[in-house]
Amino acid sequence: xxxxxxxxxxxxxxxxxxxxxxxxxxxxxxxxxxxxxxxxxxxxxxxxxxxxxxxxxxxxxxxxxxxxxxxxxxxxxxxxxxxxxxxxxxxxxxxxxxxxxxxxxxxxxxxxxxxxxxxxxxxxxxxxxxxxxxxxxxxxxxxxxxxxxxxxxxxxxxxxxxxxxxxxxxxxxxxxxxxxxxxxxxxxxxxxxxxxxxxxxxxxxxxxxxxxxxxxxxxxxxxxxxxxxxxxxxxxxxxxxxxxxxxxxxxxxxxxxxxxxxxxxxxxxxxxxxxxxxxxxxxxxxxxxxxxxxxxxxxxxxxxxxxxxxxxxxxxxxxxxxxxxxxxxxxxxxxxxxxxxxxxxxx
Numbered sequence: 001x002x003x004x005x006x007x008x009x010x011x012x013x014x015x016x017x018x019x020x021x022x023x024x025x026x027x028x029x030x031x032x033x034x035x036x037x038x039x040x041x042x043x044x045x046x047x048x049x050x051x052x053x054x055x056x057x058x059x060x061x062x063x064x065x066x067x068x069x070x071x072x073x074x075x076x077x078x079x080x081x082x083x084x085x086x087x088x089x090x091x092x093x094x095x096x097x098x099x100x101x102x103x104x105x106x107x108x109x110x111x112x113x114x115x116x117x118x119x120x121x122x123x124x125x126x127x128x129x130x131x132x133x134x135x136x137x138x139x140x141x142x143x144x145x146x147x148x149x150x151x152x153x154x155x156x157x158x159x160x161x162x163x164x165x166x167x168x169x170x171x172x173x174x175x176x177x178x179x180x181x182x183x184x185x186x187x188x189x190x191x192x193x194x195x196x197x198x199x200x201x202x203x204x205x206x207x208x209x210x211x212x213x214x215x216x217x218x219x220x221x222x223x224x225x226x227x228x229x230x231x232x233x234x235x236x237x238x239x240x241x242x243x244x245x246x247x248x249x250x251x252x253x254x255x256x257x258x259x260x261x262x263x264x265x266x267x268x269x270x271x272x273x274x275x276x277x278x279x280x281x282x283x284x285x286x287x288x289x290x291x292x293x294x295x296x297x298x299x300x301x302x303x304x305x306x307x308x309x310x311x312x313x314x315x316x317x318x319x320x321x322x323x324x325x326x327x328x329x330x331x332x333x334x335x336x337x338x339x340x341x342x343x344x345x346x347x
Contacts (some may be wrong), residue, residue: 025230026170029293031283032213032276035111038082038287040075042188042197042204043067045115047075048084048108049196052320056098057090066190084108104286109320110309112196113144114278119195122268123202130193134324138314145312146274150303152315157216157265157273159300167291173230193329202246203272207231208239212265212272215249220262248272277307 027033039045043065050064062072076099079085084105087097113133120129120143135142145154188197188204203209210229219228226236240263243249248269251261277296284292284306298305309318 025173027173027230028228029167029169029171030213031280031288031293033210033283034287035279035283036206036209038084040078041206042200043071044075044079045112045200045204046188046191046194046197047072047079048105049112049194051085051099051101051105052109052112056100057096058099061099064191066187079105106320107285108282110144110318111275111278111282113309113318114146114275115199116195117144117146118271118275119197119199122271123195123198128328129195130328131195132326132328134326135311135314135316135318136322136324137316138311140313142311142313142318144309144318146278147308147310147315148298148301148303148305149308150298150305151301152308152310153298153300155274155277155298155300155305155307157270159298160273160277161297161299162294163297165292165295167288167293169293199275202242202248207235208243209276211236211239211243212248212269213276215263215265215269216273216276220264221254221260222263225263243269274307278309281307 039048046065047061050061053064055061055064058072058076061067061076062069065072067075076085080087080099082104083102085099086102088100090096090098116131116133124130132141133144134140147154186201188194188201203212207229210231211225214225214228219225222236222240225231225240226233229236240249240251244251244263247266249263250266252264254260254262280294280296295304296307297303310316311318
């Protein structure tokens with residue numbers, strides 16, 4: 001799954017957006033797409049982020065995110081129905097429930113760390129990152145690194161190749177409710193400064209993720225992207241324009257008459273490889289039925305691997321239960337938590 005590897009063979013069955021035998025539209029089997037069908041949009045990501053900060057109750061989520069009640073209710077209901085959260089009764093009169101992370105929800109934590117690392121590197125400018133992560137096992141401030149599970153060294157788009165896995169192929173596109181991209185992405189940071197929110201402002205809707213995914217499969221031209229994804233031309237034009245404006249893709253002319261352009265990943269865009277394969281790893285574990293569509297190989301050590309988010313200091317995998325954080329900003333008095341001691345997050 002690398003923009004730099006040219007020897008990768010294509011998936012054998014027809015890829016996304018192609019008509020099937022009975023006229024149904026097909027898309028490539030992909031654990032990233034399955035993960036995005038679960039998370040649905042940026043607000044679902046941020047609800048989970050607040051869970052990792054310790055939020056469990058409706059009022060806490062609403063205060064932290066500034067979401068309308070209906071929007072928050074929908075996201076909590078979706079995450080509960082998908083098994084990432086569970087509702088637990090904490091008051092009989094009146095009946096009140098809180099939302100607690102399940103094992104599946106806790107396992108999404110490395111994806112958040114991969115997004116945070118991207119936001120810290122590319123989207124903070126000259127500012128200090130909003131959060132310092134502390135890895136309690138080694139006692140130091142740590143930077144999350146997406147690494148090879150075999151050799152524990154950092155991977156990148158240039159050092160990863162892929163081949164078809166047992167779940168490769170294509171299947172009918174599952175119709176899901178599509179949420180619109182916000183016209184004002186800045187509202188994602190309304191509750192708190194966050195490198196995760198900043199990353200989601202750039203890439204945080206399903207179509208944008210999918211366009212970036214195809215870029216790593218070396219799909220670069222408008223008509224090819226439209227055919228692979230089955231995406232409306234106006235939506236594709238919008239997403240490509242935003243990705244070029246954000247420096248994720250570069251627009252390069254390849255034909256004069258008529259003018260035609262292709263879209264290539266920039267250095268910044270290639271750094272999204274980490275968050276994407278972290279999502280792929282989660283989807284393989286929980287949504288692939290034991291048959292991952294892709295098998296990743298770390299070309300540096302020659303082994304197939306499972307993308308693993310590790311501490312840059314001790315090289316150990318990062319678990320939610322082993323992490324603390326220090327905030328580099330001031331919360332309102334009613335939410336002043338400038339430092340949080342390590343507290344196990346349990347299912």
